[in-house]
Amino acid sequence: MDAVLRATAIYLALLALFKIAGRRTLADISNFDLLLLLIIGEATQQALLGDDFSLTNALIVIVTLIVIDVGLSFVKLRFARIDTLIEGTSTLIVEDGRPLKKRLREARLREEDILLAARQSQGLEQMRQIKYAILEKNGKISIIPYSSG
Amino acid sequence: MTHVAPAGQKPETVVGLIKQQDAQATAMTDVPPDTPGPRTQPDDAQQDDFAPRHYPIADQIARQRRTWKHERIGFVVLLAFIALALSGLFAGGPLSRHIGSSPQQRLTVEYERFLRNGASSRIVLIARTSPSARATLRIDQAFLRAHVVESLQPQPLSARSHEGGLELAGQADERGEFSLYLTIRPDGIGLVRSTAWFEGDSVVFTQFIYP
Secondary structure: OHHHHHHHHHHHHHHHHHHHHOOHHHOOOOHHHHHHHHHHHHHHHHHHHOOOOOHHHHHHHHHHHHHHHHHHHHHHHHOHHHHHHHHOOOEEEEEOOEEOHHHHHHOOOOHHHHHHHHHHHHOOOOHHHEEEEEEOOOOOEEEEEOOOO | OOOOOOOOOOHHHHHHHHHHHHHHHHHHHHOOOOOOOOOOOOOHHHHOOOOOOOOOOOOOHHHHHHHHHHHHHHHHHHHHHHHHHHHOOOOOOOOOEEEEEOOOOOEEEEEEOEEEOOOOEEEEEEEEOOOOOEEEEEEOHHHHHHEEEEEEEOOOOEEEEEOOEEEEEEEOOOOOEEEEEEEEEEOOOEEEEEEEEEOOEEEEEEEEEEO
16 A cells, blocks of 8 residues: 555655656756756655565566556546646747747746757757747647748 | 869868858858848737637646646745744744743653654753752653653662552752753654652643654
């Protein structure tokens, strides 16, 4: 019983924490972010397993985590509201070459971040070459350029 | 773009031709052909950054703004959480350390009000009596059921069970003080109300054990 409760508590706590951290934080993983994730994993591991290092305990914890994860995906599929609550929604951040500055500020993004995505994905140089930019659910920025011609 | 060198043309000339065309291409990218000129003035709905958009995606900006607001509130909550952790609400800090005494100050208990399951802590029982006298301390059952006593210092002269609790006897020093140090590991969860006795005096101390 203990292991199931531990796994559930950790899953929900991490879900809430990463929700607060926002989606941009994990979108572009830098070396330091990777290190941070490893440390978070280390800190979580102790709380998940406690002082019980048996195979059974590990299995109970893993099965619980997977069941919650799959269960949650079913719930998200069934209830769109919960999906938007957990996953967020995609948001337009550049329209006809004009960055929507208020949206950017609330999303904790700079124009520089959009230009970086534009250079990386489309090889664009300037904001006015971008027709639309969208901040996706997964934290990535999609760039739609003006069609040439 | 393909470069077909006319028959008999020297290779250097071909390279020169390519360079020339590259230069042209570079010059072209400086001013991209698809660069839009000054656009028509956006109408009022477009001017408002927070007005909902329907193309290329139907965004739910109101809901998203609520999410962003929650993120900001959440961040403040996390800051408060850290402040509380520093103050000792989650064990180990000024809020947590506490000293309880019996009315006549003959028995003092130094303990942590907040403990974490599985994390060692310490409790000090100090009894004041006449110099070099034999002192008998008692701890109740609730305490022993909630904690594993990992060590006991100094070793008591005698120890026995007493009403499900523990009775420990030791000898006071020249100043008439007998201190008993217990290292404990909380095993339960929730509120624990324990009592310690020294002769007629008792101290009730309440501890909260986090999961």
